[in-house]
Amino acid sequence: MSDTEQEHCYGESAKLAQDLHTQGQFLATAPLHPVATATSVQVRDGKSLVTDGPFAETREQLGGFFLVNAQDLDEAIAIATRIPGAKVGTVEIRPVIEVAGLPAQP
Numbered sequence: 001m002s003d004t005e006q007e008h009c010y011g012e013s014a015k016l017a018q019d020l021h022t023q024g025q026f027l028a029t030a031p032l033h034p035v036a037t038a039t040s041v042q043v044r045d046g047k048s049l050v051t052d053g054p055f056a057e058t059r060e061q062l063g064g065f066f067l068v069n070a071q072d073l074d075e076a077i078a079i080a081t082r083i084p085g086a087k088v089g090t091v092e093i094r095p096v097i098e099v100a101g102l103p104a105q106p
Contacts, residue, residue: 001088012084013064020068020079031064063089067096 001009010031020026035054042049063085070076073093080091 009084016082025069027067029066035061
């Protein structure tokens with residue numbers, strides 16, 4: 001995307017985040033820097049390996065995320081269709097695993 005298209009996408013994303021917040025469904029969102037800024041960390045046998053770059057080499061890039069509270073997959077799909085990035089890429093939906101001992105999401 002051009003800089004202008006990217007800024008427009010950020011503006012639309014901010015509006016969607018506000019709408020979801022008003023509906024009590026918004027938890028978090030943020031765009032991500034390009035994969036060229038990534039650092040990957042692995043720990044094996046107690047030793048850390050830090051490398052520049054993404055974990056996996058793919059042509060896809062994770063441009064950002066929305067963390068929302070949806071009642072079911074159908075509602076998550078309805079929200080995903082409103083994410084501006086869906087117009088130029090793909091929105092992947094994944095449920096969050098609730099783990100005992102971690103703070104609960106609102």
